[in-house]
Amino acid sequence: EEGGGYLTNDVGRFVLTAPGPGTYTIRAERIGFETTSSDPFSLEAGQRFGIRLEMAQTAVQLEELRVEGDQQCVVRPAEGMQLAAVWEEARKALTVQDWTEREGVYRFQVTRYERDLDAQARVVQSETRQVLSNVTGVPIRSLPADDLMSRGFVRKNVDGGYDYFGPDASVLLSDQFLDTHCFRLSRDEDRQGEVGLAFEPVRAGGVPDIEGTLWLDEETAGLGILEYTYTWSPWPEAIGVARGIVEFENLPSGAWVIRRWWIQMPLAARDASLSLMDRAPEIRVIGIKEVGGGITRLSSTGEIETRQEARGVLEGQVWDSTRHAPLAGATVFLSGTSYATESDADGNYIMTDLPGGVFTATFI
Numbered sequence: 391e392e393g394g395g396y397l398t399n400d401v402g403r404f405v406l407t408a409p410g411p412g413t414y415t416i417r418a419e420r421i422g423f424e425t426t427s428s429d430p431f432s433l434e435a436g437q438r439f440g441i442r443l444e445m446a447q448t449a450v451q452l453e454e455l456r457v458e459g460d461q462q463c464v465v466r467p468a469e470g471m472q473l474a475a476v477w478e479e480a481r482k483a484l485t486v487q488d489w490t491e492r493e494g495v496y497r498f499q500v501t502r503y504e505r506d507l508d509a510q511a512r513v514v515q516s517e518t519r520q521v522l523s524n525v526t527g528v529p530i531r532s533l534p535a536d537d538l539m540s541r542g543f544v545r546k547n548v549d550g551g552y553d554y555f556g557p558d559a560s561v562l563l564s565d566q567f568l569d570t571h572c573f574r575l576s577r578d579e580d581r582q583g584e585v586g587l588a589f590e591p592v593r594a595g596g597v598p599d600i601e602g603t604l605w606l607d608e609e610t611a612g613l614g615i616l617e618y619t620y621t622w623s624p625w626p627e628a629i630g631v632a633r634g635i636v637e638f639e640n641l642p643s644g645a646w647v648i649r650r651w652w653i654q655m656p657l658a659a660r661d662a663s664l665s666l667m668d669r670a671p672e673i674r675v676i677g678i679k680e681v682g683g684g685i686t687r688l689s690s691t692g693e694i695e696t697r698q699e700a701r702g703v704l705e706g707q708v709w710d711s712t713r714h715a716p717l718a719g720a721t722v723f724l725s726g727t728s729y730a731t732e733s734d735a736d737g738n739y740i741m742t743d744l745p746g747g748v749f750t751a752t753f754i
Contacts, residue, residue, distance in 0.1 A: 395489055411435050417442045421640070422450055422611040437523050450479060452585050452608045455491050455575065463572035463594060468592065473575060476587045480604045481563065482640060483613035487646035488559040489533070496511075496647070498525040499687035505725070505747070506730045507678040509633075511654055514747045515728030516675070521686075525729045532557050535564035544620055544632070552624055554655050556634045557616075558648075577604055591621060598622035613638050613646070628656040635682075643690065652682025665699030692715050702744035708753050717753075723750040 396404045408414060416428040426445050433439055455472050467477035490496065499521065499633070506516045532538070533555055543555045561567055561570075576586030585608055590601035604620025620632040624745075632655050639649040657677040710717040716737025723730035727749070734737040 395485065395738075397486065397489065411523065416441055416443060418445055419482050420445055420612075421479060421484075422485075423447070424450065427479075450475060450480070450609050450611050452476060452606060454486050455555065455585055457575040457577045457585070463574040463588075463590060464569055465572045467573035467587065470530060473573060473587075476585060476606060477573060479606055479611040480587050480613050483562050483640070483646050484559040485510055485640060487648065488563065490645040491559070492645060496645070496688050496690045498685050499523045500525050501686055502682055502683040503745070505680040505682075505683070506657075507654070507675055507680055509652075509675050511678040511680070514724070514726065514749050514750050517745075517747075519728075528627050532561050535561045539566040539570055540597070542622070543600050544598035544624075545621055546624075550748070552655070554620065554632055554634075554653050556636070556651070556653055558636075562604075562616075569733070570599075584614065586702040590721060594621075602634075612640055623654070624673075625658050627673050628658055628675050631656040631675060631678070641688075647685060647688070649686040650682070655679045655681070701742070702743050702746065703740065704744060704751065705738070705740040706751075708737045710737075720753045720754045722751060725752055726750075 396406050396563055397447040398404045400437050406416070409434075411434055412631055413430050413432050415430050418426045421443065424712045426443055427521070428441055428443060431439065431441070452475065455475065464473065467473045501519060503517060503519045505514050507514060538557070538561060543557075545552050545553050547554075557567070570591060571589045572592050573587055573589050576588040578584070578586060584605045588601075588603040591599040599621045600618045601621055602616060604613060605615045605617070606613050606627050615638065616636040618634050619630055623629045623632060634653040635651060636648055637650040638646055640646055654680065656675045657672050657679055659676045661672050661674050662712060706722075707718040708717040708722060709715075716733075716735075718733055720733040720737070720739075722733060722739045722741065724744070727743055729744060730751075731739050732754070733743045
């Protein structure tokens with residue numbers, strides 16, 4: 391039974407509190423390297439015990455793993471040799487990220503947003519943003535694993551719509567999730583230098599679930615991203631549309647945080663035009679609702695680490711086609727958002743600090 395964990399400081403020191411008298415073993419883990427364990431030792435009540443551990447220098451070689459297309463999807467990924475190696479590295483990062491959140495040693499500045507996208511999830515049609523400062527502990531937190539496994543990741547709400555829930559580290563590491571999902575290795579031509587740990591529900595047809603992939607860097611074995619899709623939809627036409635992304639980051643202190651996340655959910659409506667052709671109206675996806683956020687600033691014990699998300703710049707010139715001349719004083723804005731600026735005397739404009747996405751620019 392695991393009794394807890396601790397992130398070492400900048401000189402490698404750590405302090406652990408035992409739950410009570412007994413015999414214990416210390417395990418030291420470093421992402422990308424083999425795990426080191428101490429010999430068993432005994433502790434009495436109130437006893438202080440010092441121990442020195444030397445970390446193994448043998449690096450984990452994920453780039454040497456072969457991924458076969460017809461490999462079996464197995465429950466409990468620690469049971470297979472190659473699969474176990476990838477799961478072990480993903481588990482390390484998820485465990486530390488879960489510790490980082492639960493210990494609440496960081497304060498975050500978090501930006502949350504909601505977007506309406508077109509049916510192809512490309513063009514932003516409207517957007518609202520909210521900045522929250524001094525967020526402690528957990529920027530995002532999932533529902534408990536046993537709740538999600540018993541009631542599902544998609545649920546109907548009191549307004550007649552549907553709520554979509556995503557997983558966090560505690561869910562992915564839980565016995566409930568590991569017992570109900572199988573894992574296999576994965577490769578993707580679009581993700582060169584990465585190896586994937588793909589998962590899917592063991593049984594089809596149960597509560598609304600998720601399937602996805604944890605992507606790790608082959609060279610460092612660091613966990614980079616989790617991408618997942620929902621296996622169920624209220625409408626057959628929208629199956630596979632709802633999906634989510636979670637991006638992880640390793641801080642210089644050794645802590646792991648969720649840097650950015652989003653969930654995309656389909657918006658559906660009946661196609662009334664078909665009724666004019668004496669056909670029963672069909673459901674079609676008319677848009678995508680995207681809800682997400684990201685950490686823009688974090689601090690710990692007086693030290694501030696800024697990880698500003700990459701922001702875009704839009705610049706150009708407004709031209710008056712009737713006068714064939716630049717248009718001064720025009721208000722240029724991104725449709726559906728609060729991002730706007732004004733053209734100068736030469737019709738030039740610049741708009742900075744823009745989020746990622748495909749927008750429609752217009753002017754008045």
